[in-house]
Amino acid sequence: MATFLASEIGPLLDLPRWVRDLSPFTHVPQLPGGEVTVGPLLALLALAVGLIIAGLWALRRRDLAVS
Numbered sequence: 001m002a003t004f005l006a007s008e009i010g011p012l013l014d015l016p017r018w019v020r021d022l023s024p025f026t027h028v029p030q031l032p033g034g035e036v037t038v039g040p041l042l043a044l045l046a047l048a049v050g051l052i053i054a055g056l057w058a059l060r061r062r063d064l065a066v067s
Contacts, residue, residue: 006015007023022028027040 003023003025006020007025010020010023021041027044029036
């Protein structure tokens with residue numbers, strides 16, 4: 001929901017550019033016809049992998065009583 005608001009409604013509300021840049025869709029190329037650059041895609045991939053690792057680590061630390 002937040003990415004929709006930032007990327008689609010942001011220009012209509014004249015939100016600052018840094019707010020609209022919070023959406024990951026502003027960092028990937030507009031295809032077809034856009035030029036594909038590897039840098040932003042690799043940065044988003046690294047962020048996703050980091051969040052997955054952090055989530056799995058937090059899941060293993062949970063102390064749940066199984067009855």
